Amino acid sequence: MYTIQNEFLTVTVAGRGAELQSILGADGTEYLWQGDPAYWPDRALNIFPYVARLTDGVYCLDDQQYAMKIHGFAKNCVFTLLSNTGTELLLELRDSPETLRQYPRRFVFRVRYILDGRTIRITYEVENRDTRMLYFGLGGHPGFQVPLEAGKRFEDYRLHFGKPCSPKRVDFTEDCFRAGTCSDYPLQDGQNLPLRHGLFDDDAIILQEMARSVTLEPVEGGHSVTVSYPDMPYLGIWHCPKTDAPYVCLEPWCALPSLAGKRTVFEEQEDLLRLEPGKQYSNTWEITVS
Secondary structure (H helix, E strand, O other), X not given: OEEEEOOOEEEEEOOEOOOEEEEEEOOOOEOEOOOEOOOEOOOEEEEOOOOOOOHHHEEEEOOEEEEOOOOOOHHHOEOEEEEEOOOEEEEEEEOOHHHHHHXXXXXXXXXXXXXXXXXXXXXXXXXXXOOOOEEEOOEEEEEEEOOOOOOOOHHHEEEEEXXXXXXXXXXXXXXXXXXXXXXXXXXXXXXXXXXXXXHHOOOOEEEEOOOOEEEEEEOOOOOOEEEEOOOOOEEEEEOOOOOOOOEEEEEEEXXXXXXXXOOEEOOOOOOOXXXXXXXXXXXXXXXXXX
């Protein structure tokens, strides 16, 4: 485990998956979901090199077929510590024989955490070390405690978007693959989504054309969490379906899962990021607590 801290927050990160383990406020408030196999054992996955599910669990690249599990393999890999200054942490994953069996590209994937006041700045850095184009998706998958303090209920909270917007929901099939269509997803007063467990009976809500920040907050005031994702076009909202799970995930994504019934070809999936040999890519998003 690695720790960075300041006067406001103590943040703990695991080497496995470079995954956040705790966001602890100076007053003792734990903002991050602490994992529970009864609902969801993880806490804050870093997703690379594919977001969500592949049809039949496989994809094609270079006219060859490869298998990969949901949300890619980075979440299960042990990252190497490059630096820890006390308020900034940098972890790195490089290709290996194991990753090459799933993803035939040489790469570097770094996750950088910078603590700035009550904000955790998270930067994903990708480097193409191969001689061929790198195709990839990435994103965050943090879960947050709901409620964030005693005396409140899950239904006392809402998601408040940073500005009025008219999101589109990416339609999914019953088995959680992309249907290829979108539907209007109107918000209350153009900015608010009241929370209730039944929202997730059909699994995740994936939005596009929404504001690029969202705050998990109690309607009557109290501790809150804001996730900002200026360069991520999709937002996943989720907790374990058909349960009373006491958390909600706010997931900024750069790409989408497979189309239902269609085996994914990386060269053809338009929303995947593309990085030429020798080039580097960077994307920063933030978690701010109050």
